[in-house]
Amino acid sequence: MTSPDAPTASxxxxxxxxxxxxxxxxxxxxxxxxxxxxxxxxxxxLDLADWSTxxxxxxxxxxxxxxxxxxxxxxxxxxVVVRNGFIVHSEVExxxxxxxxxxxxxxxxxxAETALGSVSGDGIDVFSQLNDVNSADPILISxxxxxxxxxxxxLIDWIDIEGCAVYPRLVxxxxxxxxxxxxxxxxxxDVSAFVAPVVELDLAHAARLGYGSVQMRGPxxxxxxxxxxxxxxxxxxxxxxxxxxxxxxxxxTDCRLIGKGATGNLQAxxxxxxxxxxxxxxxxxxxxxxxxxxxxxxxxxxxxxRSVYTGLIKVxxxxxxxxxxxxxxxxxxxxxxxxxxxxxxxIETNDVKCSHASTVGPVDLEQLFYLESRGVPTDVAERxxxxxxxxxxxxxxPVPGVVGLVNDAxxxxxxxxxxx
Amino acid sequence: MGELRIQGLKAEVVGxxxxxxIDLVVGSGEVHAVMGPNGSGKxxxxxxxxxxxxxxxxxxxxxxxxxxxxxxxxxxxxQAGLFLAxxxxxxxPGVSLxxxxxxxxxxxxxxxxxxxxxxxxxxxxxxxxxxxxxxxxNVDLSGGEKKRNETMQLAVLRPRFAILDxxxxxxxxxxxxxxxxxxxxxxxxxxxxxxAITHYTRLLEELKPDVVHILANGRIVTSGGPxxxxxxxxxxxxxxxxxxxxxxxxxxxxxxxxPFA
Numbered sequence: 001m002t003s004p005d006a007p008t009a010s011x012x013x014x015x016x017x018x019x020x021x022x023x024x025x026x027x028x029x030x031x032x033x034x035x036x037x038x039x040x041x042x043x044x045x046l047d048l049a050d051w052s053t054x055x056x057x058x059x060x061x062x063x064x065x066x067x068x069x070x071x072x073x074x075x076x077x078x079x080v081v082v083r084n085g086f087i088v089h090s091e092v093e094x095x096x097x098x099x100x101x102x103x104x105x106x107x108x109x110x111x112a113e114t115a116l117g118s119v120s121g122d123g124i125d126v127f128s129q130l131n132d133v134n135s136a137d138p139i140l141i142s143x144x145x146x147x148x149x150x151x152x153x154x155l156i157d158w159i160d161i162e163g164c165a166v167y168p169r170l171v172x173x174x175x176x177x178x179x180x181x182x183x184x185x186x187x188x189x190d191v192s193a194f195v196a197p198v199v200e201l202d203l204a205h206a207a208r209l210g211y212g213s214v215q216m217r218g219p220x221x222x223x224x225x226x227x228x229x230x231x232x233x234x235x236x237x238x239x240x241x242x243x244x245x246x247x248x249x250x251x252x253t254d255c256r257l258i259g260k261g262a263t264g265n266l267q268a269x270x271x272x273x274x275x276x277x278x279x280x281x282x283x284x285x286x287x288x289x290x291x292x293x294x295x296x297x298x299x300x301x302x303x304x305x306r307s308v309y310t311g312l313i314k315v316x317x318x319x320x321x322x323x324x325x326x327x328x329x330x331x332x333x334x335x336x337x338x339x340x341x342x343x344x345x346x347i348e349t350n351d352v353k354c355s356h357a358s359t360v361g362p363v364d365l366e367q368l369f370y371l372e373s374r375g376v377p378t379d380v381a382e383r384x385x386x387x388x389x390x391x392x393x394x395x396x397x398p399v400p401g402v403v404g405l406v407n408d409a410x411x412x413x414x415x416x417x418x419x420x
Numbered sequence: 421m422g423e424l425r426i427q428g429l430k431a432e433v434v435g436x437x438x439x440x441x442i443d444l445v446v447g448s449g450e451v452h453a454v455m456g457p458n459g460s461g462k463x464x465x466x467x468x469x470x471x472x473x474x475x476x477x478x479x480x481x482x483x484x485x486x487x488x489x490x491x492x493x494x495x496x497x498x499q500a501g502l503f504l505a506x507x508x509x510x511x512x513p514g515v516s517l518x519x520x521x522x523x524x525x526x527x528x529x530x531x532x533x534x535x536x537x538x539x540x541x542x543x544x545x546x547x548x549x550x551x552x553x554x555x556x557x558n559v560d561l562s563g564g565e566k567k568r569n570e571t572m573q574l575a576v577l578r579p580r581f582a583i584l585d586x587x588x589x590x591x592x593x594x595x596x597x598x599x600x601x602x603x604x605x606x607x608x609x610x611x612x613x614x615x616a617i618t619h620y621t622r623l624l625e626e627l628k629p630d631v632v633h634i635l636a637n638g639r640i641v642t643s644g645g646p647x648x649x650x651x652x653x654x655x656x657x658x659x660x661x662x663x664x665x666x667x668x669x670x671x672x673x674x675x676x677x678x679p680f681a
Contacts, residue, residue: 365473370510370557373470374524374577375498384523388514388556 013113021123021132028126037125040308040340041279042248046222051165051194053134057086063158069185070154073401077151077180078103078141083158085136085166093151100144101180103153106171109140115171116140119200119228124254127224131198135169141182145175145204152181152399157197159221160189168197174207174235181210183399188245192220201229203237205259210238210398216409217245219274225251233259233288240397241268242406243278243299244413250279257284257291257319266295269390272305272337273413282311284326286319295326298393300386301337302417310342313356317348326356331363331389333417383414422448422485424502424581424613429480431468438464440638441480444615446581449607451614453624453649456635457657462617463507465635466585469615470504471497484581499528501580505570505587512557517569520557521576535576542575543568547598563590571599575606581613582606588623600626621649636661 010018030046031038063083070079077096080103081089090104102109106116116138123129141153157168174180184199195217203209217223223246231237243249255264270278278301284293299307309328330339343356363385371381387410394403429442438461446452456462468475469482471494482490489497512520517539522532543553548568558566567587574582584603588596604627606612616623624632624646632648633640634657641660642648 366510367512369470369472369494370506370512371515371520371523372494373498373504373506374520374573375495375527376520376523377495377527378493380523380527381495384515384519385512388512391514391556 102142106138106140127196131167134167138169143178148179173202176204179208184213190218199227203235206234212398223249231262234261236263238265243270252281270299276305279308286315290321292323300331302333320351330360453629461638503579503582507585509566564595
């Protein structure tokens with residue numbers, strides 16, 4: 001176990017890289033809702049000057065509030081806790097470090113210089129580039145070829161400084177035929193903050209990665225997150241995202257299936273309340289033959305909350321024999337809530353199986369009637385149906401230990417709902 | 421002895437009257453079969469009794485032991501002791517059978533801790549495979565499995581009166597026997613009163629009706645003993661409905677009617 005008592009000194013290559021990107025973007029220009037990928041977003045409300053980056057870790061201890069998460073996954077191959085952008089705790093079980101698993105500060109990890117940016121390249125948007133410049137302590141999970149890690153790796157990213165801007169960075173590299181499951185938990189105290197995480201997922205030939213992320217930030221957090229993945233031949237990425245927190249919380253997912261036979265399973269659930277906006281952009285990019293992508297995003301919006309889902313399946317000419325599916329289902333629980341759902345296809349070859357489906361509507365009346373006909377009161381029946389709506393995704397969550405916590409949070413939302 | 425009493429019941433769907441005045445009294449422990457051709461209003465009757473949205477009752481009353489239930493929401497009718505075994509049981513993703521029945525029992529102040537054991541015992545009696553009990557309610561069940569599931573829930577919830585809406589549709593011979601026998605046993609076991617709505621007489625081989633009613637064009641046209649069902653088997657519905665009605669069943673206006681009938 002290592003708990004660094006001083007920030008890891010950044011190597012020259014990293015400083016150079018930060019400066020290069022900084023020079024390139026200059027005074028960053030934020031996007032506007034004129035751009036398709038920002039349409040329906042609240043980007044116009046954002047002023048980066050409202051937040052300041054954290055230069056020094058204010059607190060080096062473990063934040064209160066993470067015990068329940070750790071307790072939910074008692075068997076862990078490795079644990080990293082990042083607080084306001086800085087690693088405050090990092091440990092890898094000896095049995096796994098001996099077999100070559102690396103989890104910790106990227107700068108001290110294997111092939112650090114090539115690992116950072118290996119998937120995100122020059123950055124998918126200005127926030128990704130800002131992350132390149134400002135990310136304090138990038139994290140690397142590196143699984144050597146052939147290793148099956150049978151306990152999950154747990155990362156907790158915590159924010160508890162009022163008014164801070166934080167740029168968490170995570171790079172996961174899974175070697176050929178290796179297999180790992182990762183929990184990435186985004187939590188916070190009730191502070192106002194701006195967070196722009198970037199996650200890079202790099203899967204080598206026949207690698208398997210189950211990446212489960214839970215976004216339960218406090219209600220005053222603005223989060224603009226980006227997840228990019230490269231999936232090589234016969235590799236399988238399963239990414240499952242839970243989005244409950246934040247004032248405005250955006251998650252962009254770019255999944256690129258690069259090798260023949262690569263598979264990307266992309267799932268998410270979200271549940272908005274009060275004035276929240278939960279915003280999802282997905283790209284399923286098929287660049288090789290016989291690739292498969294399977295997307296299922298399910299969400300509910302209550303009160304005055306809003307959700308946005310826009311998704312694109314892009315199948316290149318070379319990607320023959322491709323299967324690509326995209327489903328977005330939304331429950332609208334209040335007349336003031338609003339859910340936007342825009343699926344899209346761009347297909348350059350005929351030899352594909354593709355489908356997309358998108359629905360926005362109230363709780364299914366036939367389901368309600370069925371439950372009520374057994375004697376279950378309307379409000380309880382509605383709770384059962386709404387909670388049940390999310391289970392399809394949660395049942396397949398890569399780190400099942402935390403599903404209980406997620407269900408508790410959903411139940412609390414439903415409690416607040418029935419109190420109103 | 422308790423009774424379910426239907427008097428002068430008229431109901432319409434999107435402005436069109438489907439039930440033209442139904443009178444029926446089912447006593448506890450009795451089995452009444454309501455038989456009729458397609459479009460006679462059978463499903464409308466079952467839906468109206470359970471309070472399904474989409475129907476308007478324009479006249480009449482339905483009382484359970486003297487208490488009017490027509491003004492009650494569906495769940496209160498169920499809590500008062502009414503059960504509807506649906507013709508097309510609805511799939512409810514993510515909701516387990518145990519959770520549903522626990523909520524149903526505890527909502528009426530009954531002990532929900534018995535659910536798991538009761539479900540297991542009843543499933544075995546009805547021949548519903550144990551592996552199906554862990555699935556979300558009705559999800560990925562075959563037509564026959566869904567009907568066994570309805571019957572199993574009826575047995576666990578022990579209502580006072582059960583409406584069986586075409587329990588026999590989509591059932592193979594073995595499942596039909598298991599389900600109808602279980603309901604028949606319930607009439608003595610917990611004095612269940614039964615309103616069995618069906619097109620065919622085969623349901624009534626194990627479930628012995630005390631009274632058979634013929635429903636045609638939204639009215640009970642005749643009632644009699646079990647021999648009436650035998651007569652139907654011989655002659656069909658022709659003598660009770662005009663050719664017009666057979667050619668153009670009034671149920672066409674019913675959006676909830678069986679689309680495959």
